Amino acid sequence: xxxxxxxxxxxxxxxxxxxxxxxxxxxxxxxxxxxxxxxxxxxxxxxxxxxxxxxxxxxxxxxxxxxx
Numbered sequence: 878x879x880x881x882x883x884x885x886x887x888x889x890x891x892x893x894x895x896x897x898x899x900x901x902x903x904x905x906x907x908x909x910x911x912x913x914x915x916x917x918x919x920x921x922x923x924x925x926x927x928x929x930x931x932x933x934x935x936x937x938x939x940x941x942x943x944x945x
Contacts, residue, residue: 882917884910900924 893913897903903924907913
């Protein structure tokens with residue numbers, strides 16, 4: 878999957894902040910743009926996992942259907 882990200886220079890602490898608007902609360906940072914992008918690539922799967930867990934909270938196992 879591809880996600881758009883927003884990179885902003887952090888003028889206070891230096892470096893760069895990066896967020897993924899499609900995943901609320903998904904943020905990361907880095908000393909360089911390249912590092913910030915690598916860090917958000919690591920953060921996105923974790924954010925997706927949390928969102929999925931929250932969405933499935935309370936759904937019983939028998940409610941899942943296997944699609945082929």
